[in-house]
Amino acid sequence: xxxxxxxxxxxxxxxxxxxxxxxxxxxxxxxxxxxxxxxxxxxxxxxxxxxxxxxxxxxxxxxxxxxxxxxxxxxxxxxxxxxxxxxxxxxxxxxxxxxxxxxxxxxxxxxxxxxxxxxxxxxxxxxxxxxxxxxxxxxxxxxxxxxxxxxxxxxxxxxxxxxxxxxxxxxxxxxxxxxxxxxxxxxxxxxxxxxxxxxxxxxxxxxxxxxxxxxxxxxxxxxxxxxxxxxxxxxxxxxxxxxxxxxxxxxxxxxxxxxxxxxxxxxx
Amino acid sequence: xxxxxxxxxxxxxxxxxxxxxxxxxxxxxxxxxxxxxxxxxxxxxxxxxxxxxxxxxxxxxxxxxxxxxxxxxxxxxxxxxxxxxxxxxxxxxxxxxxxxxxxxxxxxxxxxxxxxxxxxxxxxxxxxxxxxxxxxxxxxxxxxxxxxxxxxxxxxxxxxxxxxxxxxxxxxxxxxxxxxxxxxxxxxxxxxxxxxxxxxxxxxxxxxxxxxxxxxxxxxxxxxxxxxxxxxxxxxxxxxxxxxxxxxxxxxxxxxxxxxxxxxxxxxxxxxxxxxxxxxxxxxxxxxxxxxxxxxxxxxxxxxxxxxxxxxxxxxxxxxxxxxxxxxxxxxxxxxxxxxxxxxxxxxxxxxxxxxxxxxxxxx
Amino acid sequence: xxxxxxxxxxxxxxxxxxxxxxxxxxxxxxxxxxxxxxxxxxxxxxxxxxxxxxxxxxxxxxxxxxxxxxxxxxxxxxxxxxxxxxxxxxxxxxxxxxxxxxxxxxxxxxxxxxxxxxxxxxxxxxxxxxxxxxxxxxxxxxxxxxxxxxxxxxxxxxxxxxxxxxxxxxxxxxxxxxxxxxxxxxxxxxxxxxxxxxxxxxxxxxxxxxxxxxxxxxxxxxxxxxxxxxxxxxxxxxxxxxxxxxxxxxxxxxxxxxxxxxxxxxxxxxx
Numbered sequence: 055x056x057x058x059x060x061x062x063x064x065x066x067x068x069x070x071x072x073x074x075x076x077x078x079x080x081x082x083x084x085x086x087x088x089x090x091x092x093x094x095x096x097x098x099x100x101x102x103x104x105x106x107x108x109x110x111x112x113x114x115x116x117x118x119x120x121x122x123x124x125x126x127x128x129x130x131x132x133x134x135x136x137x138x139x140x141x142x143x144x145x146x147x148x149x150x151x152x153x154x155x156x157x158x159x160x161x162x163x164x165x166x167x168x169x170x171x172x173x174x175x176x177x178x179x180x181x182x183x184x185x186x187x188x189x190x191x192x193x194x195x196x197x198x199x200x201x202x203x204x205x206x207x208x209x210x211x212x213x214x215x216x217x218x219x220x221x222x223x224x225x226x227x228x229x230x231x232x233x234x235x236x237x238x239x240x241x242x243x244x245x246x247x248x249x250x251x252x253x254x255x256x257x258x259x260x261x262x263x264x265x266x267x268x269x270x271x272x273x274x275x276x277x278x279x280x281x282x283x284x285x286x287x288x289x290x291x292x293x294x295x296x297x298x299x300x301x302x303x304x305x306x307x308x309x310x311x312x313x314x315x316x317x318x319x320x321x322x
Numbered sequence: 323x324x325x326x327x328x329x330x331x332x333x334x335x336x337x338x339x340x341x342x343x344x345x346x347x348x349x350x351x352x353x354x355x356x357x358x359x360x361x362x363x364x365x366x367x368x369x370x371x372x373x374x375x376x377x378x379x380x381x382x383x384x385x386x387x388x389x390x391x392x393x394x395x396x397x398x399x400x401x402x403x404x405x406x407x408x409x410x411x412x413x414x415x416x417x418x419x420x421x422x423x424x425x426x427x428x429x430x431x432x433x434x435x436x437x438x439x440x441x442x443x444x445x446x447x448x449x450x451x452x453x454x455x456x457x458x459x460x461x462x463x464x465x466x467x468x469x470x471x472x473x474x475x476x477x478x479x480x481x482x483x484x485x486x487x488x489x490x491x492x493x494x495x496x497x498x499x500x501x502x503x504x505x506x507x508x509x510x511x512x513x514x515x516x517x518x519x520x521x522x523x524x525x526x527x528x529x530x531x532x533x534x535x536x537x538x539x540x541x542x543x544x545x546x547x548x549x550x551x552x553x554x555x556x557x558x559x560x561x562x563x564x565x566x567x568x569x570x571x572x573x574x575x576x577x578x579x580x581x582x583x584x585x586x587x588x589x590x591x592x593x594x595x596x597x598x599x600x601x602x603x604x605x606x607x608x609x610x611x612x613x614x615x616x617x618x619x620x621x622x623x624x625x626x627x628x629x630x631x632x633x634x635x636x637x638x639x640x641x642x643x644x645x646x647x648x649x650x651x652x653x654x655x656x657x658x659x660x661x662x663x664x665x666x667x668x669x670x671x672x673x674x675x676x677x678x679x680x681x682x683x684x685x686x
Numbered sequence: 687x688x689x690x691x692x693x694x695x696x697x698x699x700x701x702x703x704x705x706x707x708x709x710x711x712x713x714x715x716x717x718x719x720x721x722x723x724x725x726x727x728x729x730x731x732x733x734x735x736x737x738x739x740x741x742x743x744x745x746x747x748x749x750x751x752x753x754x755x756x757x758x759x760x761x762x763x764x765x766x767x768x769x770x771x772x773x774x775x776x777x778x779x780x781x782x783x784x785x786x787x788x789x790x791x792x793x794x795x796x797x798x799x800x801x802x803x804x805x806x807x808x809x810x811x812x813x814x815x816x817x818x819x820x821x822x823x824x825x826x827x828x829x830x831x832x833x834x835x836x837x838x839x840x841x842x843x844x845x846x847x848x849x850x851x852x853x854x855x856x857x858x859x860x861x862x863x864x865x866x867x868x869x870x871x872x873x874x875x876x877x878x879x880x881x882x883x884x885x886x887x888x889x890x891x892x893x894x895x896x897x898x899x900x901x902x903x904x905x906x907x908x909x910x911x912x913x914x915x916x917x918x919x920x921x922x923x924x925x926x927x928x929x930x931x932x933x934x935x936x937x938x939x940x941x942x943x944x945x946x947x948x949x950x951x952x953x954x955x956x957x
Contacts, residue, residue, distance in 0.1 A: 057386065059862070063760060066757065067757045067760060067761065070753055070754060070756075070757040071754075071757055071767075074750070074754050074757075074833075077830075078774070078778070078830070078833075078834075080793060080800065081786075081789035081790055081792065081793045081830065082789065083799070084789065084792040084793035084798060084799035084800065085788060085789050085792045085793075087792065087799045088791075088792035088798070088799065089792075134689055134692060135689070138689040153689075156690075156693055156697075159697060160697065161887075161942060162887075162935070162938050162939045162942045163697075163701060163935055163938070164890070164891030164893075164908070164931075164934050164935065164938055165891065165893060166891065166893040166908040166911050166912070166931070166934065167704060167891075167911070167930075167931035167932070167934045167935050167938075168697075168700055168701065168704075168931075169911075169915070170700075170703075170704050170911060170915065170927050170928055170930075170931040171699070171700025171701055171702070171703035171704035171928075171931070172696075172700045173915065174703055175696075175699060175700055175703070192696050193696060195692070195696070196693070196696045196697045199693075251776075251780070254776070254777065254780050255780055258780060258784075258785070258894075260783060260784050260893070260894035260897065260898070261893040261894055261897075264897065265912065265915055265916070272784045272785075272894065275784050275785070275788075276784050276787075276897070276898045279784075279788060279898070283788070283791065286788060287788045287789075287791075287792055290784065290785035290788045290789065291785070291788075291789070293785060294777060294778075294785050297777045298773055298774055298777045301772075301773035301776050301777060302769065302770060302773045304773075305769045305772065305773060306769075382853075382857055383856075383857075384853050384856065384857070403856070404853070404856040404857050405856045405857070405858075405859050405860055405861055406859075407857075408859070409857055410857065410858075411853070411854065411857040413850045413853070413854065415850070416848040416850045416851070417850060417854060419851060419854070419869055419873075420873070420954070420955040420956070421872050421873050421955050430855075430858055430868070431858035431859055433868070434858060434859045434860045434864055434868075435859060464954060478854075478858070479857075479858075482858060482859065488857075
């Protein structure tokens with residue numbers, strides 16, 4: 055690439071990144087500003103709103119609930135999806151397209167539309183299984199399917215599943231051992247990725263929870279926001295920043311893990 | 323099929339004068355000077371990082387040299403970008419545009435030059451026929467094998483009747499069988515069209531097989547430039563000797579202008595090598611085996627441990643106890659010394675090179 | 687297989703409930719009368735508003751997102767910039783309308799940071815009324831998460847563009863304009879179009895933002911469903927919510943099918 059073109063590209067990049075950066079950071083900054091305002095225009099910045107988070111039982115409950123839901127959903131997703139995908143890959147490749155279609159189906163059904171059908175179902179669940187809010191994870195698992203599927207699929211494609219499992223089985227390993235000691239250790243970043251995407255989705259979910267009359271984090275934030283906007287805003291921006299940090303950590307760790315799992319001879 | 327003029331002007335002289343390229347502290351190319359005769363095919367050969375691809379890209383105009391000139395037929399093109407230099411280029415991989423058929427790919431350069439649709443079709447068809455792919459005009463890249471893709475790439479490069487043809491390791495991504503067939507194809511087409519060609523590769527067999535002259539490069543400069551036979555039989559430096567073909571590294575001692583290797587005196591290629599211990603580089607073809615005569619434990623007596631059958635010739639590995647030596651000879655001769663035979667080595671009286679340092683031999 | 691059982695229960699069953707419900711008349715029996723409910727003026731307005739906001743935010747998000755993606759992809763693939771932008775995009779695209787609603791309230795609501803700042807400098811952005819809660823405001827907020835989504839889904843296509851194609855074009859005598867007109871443009875067009883469609887579907891399905899922002903309800907399709915699900919008027923129009931849901935699903939399915947077709951071509955060329 056010659057010099058003038060390189061220069062033009064550099065200018066373009068700087069301009070775009072600056073403008074976009076401003077556009078995106080502005081509301082975040084505004085949230086921070088809003089949540090740290092004093093009582094009147096001239097009073098100093100304060101963290102009162104933030105402190106209030108811990109003192110608002112609804113918010114605390116919401117945070118705990120959503121965290122629990124996140125963990126349950128991620129684990130449930132892994133337990134349900136990964137063995138199925140491995141099995142399909144190894145034993146039933148013909149139906150892999152069907153499985154893929156099913157996993158991407160939730161993308162075509164808007165949550166708001168799905169919830170219309172989920173309501174009667176959850177009325178039944180409320181009475182016959184459990185009224186706990188954690189029943190939400192059933193629905194959440196469906197919602198995270200597309201993203202987890204894509205992530206795990208990429209991870210499975212990158213390792214030579216067939217060879218590895220056959221080698222392990224020929225050495226006498228049972229299926230559980232294969233999953234636990236062969237498959238999972240060899241795709242750490244994909245699993246981590248799928249897990250984190252699930253967590254992010256669950257933490258940010260509002261539609262299904264609110265319309266099914268459950269109180270998760272986002273529902274609480276919206277509710278509290280009606281009366282105490284600064285505190286709600288504090289929670290919102292806190293959660294956003296937390297999720298961002300988590301994803302950043304994932305990219306760093308994932309890159310390092312990927313290097314450790316480099317299989318010689320399997321160069322791209 | 324037609325005269326040279328029907329396919330383009332006859333070859334043009336290409337000169338590289340003192341070309342240098344630096345990337346920060348790293349010197350990729352160090353004052354390369356090379357003149358290519360009209361219609362000649364020069365191969366730049368060397369390990370990765372030696373600067374051969376950099377040189378090619380400087381000639382192409384895809385990168386700017388820090389210093390030096392590139393001259394096409396007397397015209398200085400150094401300041402011109404690639405799009406104005408009239409070069410034809412074939413890449414190692416991903417050569418073809420995936421959204422165009424083979425014909426459209428080949429005709430692309432003509433499209434840019436605003437030729438009429440009829441002209442484009444005619445010329446592109448001619449080029450596809452030249453590379454033997456007439457029936458594949460409507461195929462997309464994903465429907466073509468690797469070898470076919472590269473042939474289309476070649477047709478595309480030649481369709482615009484360029485001044486120079488540049489090939490950047492075009493065969494490296496292909497299977498071995500396809501590789502040897504395609505390299506002969508490329509040579510055939512190149513001779514047919516008569517275009518001056520620069521061919522970059524790390525495969526010495528490729529370079530020796532098709533080039534008029536081979537330039538062996540290392541660390542940004544040219545170690546030796548000459549016809550393949552000369553590069554092989556009379557390597558000018560130890561690097562060339564070890565990179566091109568196999569070499570035996572035999573410890574010996576330099577005295578009185580000769581090197582003594584385990585009892586045999588051998589002449590030197592470079593007369594002013596300092597006296598003292600040294601490593602002599604001996605080609606396998608220069609080593610022959612005899613099973614008669616004194617078989618006692620002389621310095622050149624050992625046991626055959628392996629015979630590698632390569633077709634017309636065979637490679638025999640002999641264990642001398644403290645050293646392993648490889649000899650190459652016609653298979654019929656090798657048949658008389660199977661594994662386990664006690665043999666004595668005879669070193670032919672060819673001048674030998676002395677290795678510069680005590681480093682591991684680089685294989686091609 | 688437990689997987690299929692689970693999916694059947696929690697995905698297909700609710701969907702079936704929705705579809706069946708939409709086709710069931712108040713007194714039982716197969717009927718399309720529920721869909722007639724869509725023909726009322728305020729419902730039509732809801733649909734046209736939802737569709738137009740989705741379309742505008744999709745196109746704007748696609749354009750700016752593509753530009754941003756290009757700025758990212760031309761940098762170091764393993765650099766900090768790319769990774770932070772990808773992470774941020776992942777968060778913003780996925781995370782949730784509630785936070786975003788609050789963010790924009792904090793920024794440009796009548797007491798928002800930017801509003802106050804501009805007012806101090808003599809500029810009143812609300813001279814013609816508070817538009818934050820109208821279509822322009824909603825569109826703007828949607829663009830805020832459409833751009834990151836575009837970056838996430840369009841970047842792989844940009845990654846698939848090989849430098850050899852640019853160099854081949856150059857060596858054949860083409861300049862930058864030729865390259866974009868004949869090579870990169872045609873190659874990226876399906877991906878760009880497909881991603882725009884994806885953005886549209888995304889905006890159309892969005893609920894959380896407008897729910898959190900328009901606490902008094904508003905004329906958008908998802909909010910209509912919300913109203914029906916949470917009020918007692920449901921009794922008089924039981925099938926309407928299902929009908930609306932089916933309508934939404936249909937629209938999204940059509941869009942996603944087109945998207946998948948375009949994606950297929952993209953991956954064929956740009957893997």
